Amino acid sequence: MSSFDEMDAFEGASLSARAMAARPAPYLDELNPAQRDAVERLDGPVLMLAGAGTGKTKALTARIAHLLSTARARPNEILSVTFTNKAAREMKDRVGRLLGQPAEGMPWLGTFHSICVKLLRRHAELAGLKSNFTILDTDDQLRLLKQLIQAANIDDKRWPARMLAGIIDDWKNRALTPDKVPAADAVAYNNKGIELYAQYQVRLRELNAVDFGDLLLHMVTIFQTHQDVLEQYQRWFRYILVDEYQDTNVAQYLWLRLLAGAHKNICCVGDDDQSIYGWRGAEVGNILRFEKDFPGAYVVRLEQNYRSTPHILAAASNVIRGNENRLGKELWTDAQEGEKVRLIGHWDGEEEARWIGEEIDAMQGGTRGARPFNLDEIAILVRASHQMRAFEDRFLTIGLPYKVIGGPRFYERMEIRDAMAYFRLVVSPGDDLAFERIVNTPKRGLGDKAQQTIQMKARERGVSLVEGARIAVDNGLIKGKGGKALRELIDGLARWNAMTRGPRIEIDDDSVIDDGTAPMRFGEPEVSHIELAQIILDESGYTAHWQNEKTPEAPGRLENLKELVNQLDNFENLQGFLEHVSLVMDNERDPDGAKVSIMTLHAAKGLEFPAVFLPGWEDGLFPSQRSMDEHPRKGEEEERRLAYVGITRAEEVCTISWADSRVIFGRREHQYRSRFVDELKGGFGVETGKHFEDLTAPSLHSGYASNKLETRAAEANVYNSPGWKRMQARQGQYGTSQPRESRNTVIDATAVASFTLGERVFHQKFGYGAVVGIEGDKVEVDFEKAGTKKVVSRFLSAKDDIPF
Numbered sequence: 083m084s085s086f087d088e089m090d091a092f093e094g095a096s097l098s099a100r101a102m103a104a105r106p107a108p109y110l111d112e113l114n115p116a117q118r119d120a121v122e123r124l125d126g127p128v129l130m131l132a133g134a135g136t137g138k139t140k141a142l143t144a145r146i147a148h149l150l151s152t153a154r155a156r157p158n159e160i161l162s163v164t165f166t167n168k169a170a171r172e173m174k175d176r177v178g179r180l181l182g183q184p185a186e187g188m189p190w191l192g193t194f195h196s197i198c199v200k201l202l203r204r205h206a207e208l209a210g211l212k213s214n215f216t217i218l219d220t221d222d223q224l225r226l227l228k229q230l231i232q233a234a235n236i237d238d239k240r241w242p243a244r245m246l247a248g249i250i251d252d253w254k255n256r257a258l259t260p261d262k263v264p265a266a267d268a269v270a271y272n273n274k275g276i277e278l279y280a281q282y283q284v285r286l287r288e289l290n291a292v293d294f295g296d297l298l299l300h301m302v303t304i305f306q307t308h309q310d311v312l313e314q315y316q317r318w319f320r321y322i323l324v325d326e327y328q329d330t331n332v333a334q335y336l337w338l339r340l341l342a343g344a345h346k347n348i349c350c351v352g353d354d355d356q357s358i359y360g361w362r363g364a365e366v367g368n369i370l371r372f373e374k375d376f377p378g379a380y381v382v383r384l385e386q387n388y389r390s391t392p393h394i395l396a397a398a399s400n401v402i403r404g405n406e407n408r409l410g411k412e413l414w415t416d417a418q419e420g421e422k423v424r425l426i427g428h429w430d431g432e433e434e435a436r437w438i439g440e441e442i443d444a445m446q447g448g449t450r451g452a453r454p455f456n457l458d459e460i461a462i463l464v465r466a467s468h469q470m471r472a473f474e475d476r477f478l479t480i481g482l483p484y485k486v487i488g489g490p491r492f493y494e495r496m497e498i499r500d501a502m503a504y505f506r507l508v509v510s511p512g513d514d515l516a517f518e519r520i521v522n523t524p525k526r527g528l529g530d531k532a533q534q535t536i537q538m539k540a541r542e543r544g545v546s547l548v549e550g551a552r553i554a555v556d557n558g559l560i561k562g563k564g565g566k567a568l569r570e571l572i573d574g575l576a577r578w579n580a581m582t583r584g585p586r587i588e589i590d591d592d593s594v595i596d597d598g599t600a601p602m603r604f605g606e607p608e609v610s611h612i613e614l615a616q617i618i619l620d621e622s623g624y625t626a627h628w629q630n631e632k633t634p635e636a637p638g639r640l641e642n643l644k645e646l647v648n649q650l651d652n653f654e655n656l657q658g659f660l661e662h663v664s665l666v667m668d669n670e671r672d673p674d675g676a677k678v679s680i681m682t683l684h685a686a687k688g689l690e691f692p693a694v695f696l697p698g699w700e701d702g703l704f705p706s707q708r709s710m711d712e713h714p715r716k717g718e719e720e721e722r723r724l725a726y727v728g729i730t731r732a733e734e735v736c737t738i739s740w741a742d743s744r745v746i747f748g749r750r751e752h753q754y755r756s757r758f759v760d761e762l763k764g765g766f767g768v769e770t771g772k773h774f775e776d777l778t779a780p781s782l783h784s785g786y787a788s789n790k791l792e793t794r795a796a797e798a799n800v801y802n803s804p805g806w807k808r809m810q811a812r813q814g815q816y817g818t819s820q821p822r823e824s825r826n827t828v829i830d831a832t833a834v835a836s837f838t839l840g841e842r843v844f845h846q847k848f849g850y851g852a853v854v855g856i857e858g859d860k861v862e863v864d865f866e867k868a869g870t871k872k873v874v875s876r877f878l879s880a881k882d883d884i885p886f
């Protein structure tokens with residue numbers, strides 16, 4: 083089915099090579115001699131192994147332009163691999179700009195996966211598939227594995243399907259078909275891994291399906307076993323170019339080596355210091371053995387960095403110096419010195435987000451930094467995606483436009499929208515849109531027919547859908563499991579709604595005549611809105627819905643739900659929170675306007691921004707604990723490379739920050755400044771901002787495990803944050819260490835003043851009570867159990883801060 087005439091015909095080249103050849107080559111003038119060398123040496127293997135920002139991608143792009151404009155190759159004869167779709171699009175744009183016409187006719191410029199899908203469709207039959215095979219997503223993949231695991235009588239609680247998926251993926255990254263998995267791996271997955279892998283591949287074929295790993299694995303296998311097919315492509319792809327070569331895995335490497343095996347016109351560019359995908363099977367060794375695989379390779383070393391200021395470069399090299407396993411490269415720049423890299427500590431994650439928001443505002447207005455910055459020029463790069471929420475929320479509150487690269491914004495995520503729909507419905511039972519969203523989420527067995535019945539009843543009586551549903555259930559119109567579940571939902575909504583208020587207050591003052599026109603008065607609700615939110619999510623079955631879902635995304639969704647509940651702490655009640663969200667979500671008036679970019683460090687590879695913020699440099703978060711636990715030494719080195727990637731994204735301004743405490747997955751955790759900050763401190767190119775004294779203090783990594791909460795809090799002066807108060811109270815409950823009184827030297831005046839007469843408060847020793855008098859920092863409280871007492875205000879918690 084695959085003849086090259088066909089391929090030629092339907093790939094159609096829109097760039098006429100002859101027309102190109104006639105043009106001058108302005109793109110060469112923009113290059114330095116070393117880059118130009120790499121671009122003009124079109125034949126034979128070329129390796130560009132050079133540090134960040136030295137123009138590797140620029141040279142690679144110029145090389146494509148050069149191949150085309152010298153008519154060495156037609157656009158469809160160039161195989162050009164990048165790491166992300168975004169990078170592929172950018173490269174197409176850049177080639178187009180260099181040539182002065184759109185580079186549409188470059189069908190083989192893309193990611194490994196996108197190119198392999200095309201190839202595999204042409205040769206599906208050689209892999210036992212039909213050309214219309216489907217590509218399974220992770221959910222489908224796990225479901226399939228689960229079936230096989232159950233059929234093999236393996237307890238998938240002890241041996242989760244996700245674990246097997248990870249093992250198989252790893253084998254596929256190493257280009258190992260089931261028959262090639264080494265004997266040493268036979269113990270994998272309770273000695274059943276290889277067998278299940280073989281069965282899984284058979285099932286996939288029966289289903290005419292592949293998973294992501296198969297795209298490359300099948301193509302490598304086809305090339306290895308069908309010499310004729312391989313030779314066709316070796317002839318066809320006359321020139322091969324690869325960006326970010328340091329992050330290729332074994333399967334990708336073999337695939338490239340096979341394709342380049344005949345003509346060896348392959349140009350790879352990369353930087354061993356930027357290898358950050360080891361956890362996905364990338365082998366930095368691939369780039370280091372290039373010269374062995376392609377003897378006589380022309381190696382270009384680029385040392386001039388065109389992206390960053392000397393200060394930023396110095397900071398980056400100070401960090402990466404901590405790694406032992408590296409080639410070691412020197413970078414230089416003739417850019418202006420610019421600002422030093424700033425190291426700044428904050429007392430908690432919220433404060434960090436607030437501070438960065440203010441900085442960005444000031445930078446935009448031109449009151450901070452050497453020049454005004456456009457929002458498009460600013461990026462925030464985080465280690466873990468859960469860090470994004472604090473920024474999103476802050477920016478929404480202050481109306482600072484932002485975009486999240488590589489994922490939806492927090493409030494646009496499915497689980498957040500679902501949860502918000504529940505909250506809306508509890509606060510306003512007439513919210514029909516919210517009802518439609520959640521009536522069958524989680525699944526309650528309410529199909530289209532049941533939902534139509536509800537709609538019909540609501541319309542007939544002119545009532546809300548919730549009311550319509552009640553009528554339908556009362557009249558037995560929806561039967562069975564669905565009817566029962568619907569009844570539970572309606573009852574739940576009514577119950578939760580009642581919990582938003584306290585008991586009705588009876589007015590027994592004779593002077594007030596209750597003529598029925600006075601608004602009803604209610605006391606304080608018995609449970610806080612934060613508790614209520616958790617109750618709604620739990621009792622509705624929504625939390626369990628994600629707990630039972632064993633997909634790789636599910637834990638992240640549960641984390642997001644916890645973040646959502648955390649956040650309620652900043653509002654008085656659910657209503658206030660919902661108003662806040664609807665207002666801030668509405669503030670995106672200018673979809674095309676400039677925005678701050680927020681993304682993970684991994685997603686930032688290859689990109690550059692004039693100003694970069696790197697928040698959350700805390701041990702455990704960055705370097706990530708998980709990564710270090712999995713591979714103690716290698717993990718730390720990979721995290722350090724990630725730090726290097728982060729710093730080297732910055733052109734002019736780079737700000738690194740950390741927080742002394744942070745709410746992570748619903749719990750306030752005390753954090754240690756990252757070891758990477760310590761590696762930077764005192765080094766050339768950096769300066770310290772707030773909490774400067776922290777940096778000159780003895781190392782925080784040792785010596786006070788028993789007393790660390792206290793010490794950290796004292797340093798950070800977080801006593802007055804609600805989170806600290808809560809933690810203090812919680813510790814009191816469990817009888818662990820309390821901060822000594824003498825440490826608590828700073829009393830936040832606003833905290834004192836914030837108690838009001840009549841307010842319900844909580845005291846460690848005396849329990850609940852109401853404020854009856856305030857005198858300086860002493861408060862008189864009428865305690866429910868202990869009677870009226872004067873107590874020092876800092877031992878009181880406002881009701882919203884009461885631990886549960």
Ligand code: ATP
Pocket residue numbers: 112113114117133134135136137138139140141353356387388389687688689690730
């Ligand atoms: P990374 O390792 O981060 O992927 P890189 O080596 O691919 O970096 P590029 O993105 O190609 O670097 O280039 C970095 C910046 O330097 C770009 O803005 C690019 O336009 C500019 N640049 C590269 N080479 C030159 C040059 N010879 N003259 C002027 N600017 C250059």
Ligand code: MG
Pocket residue numbers: 138139140325688
């Ligand atoms: Mg690059």
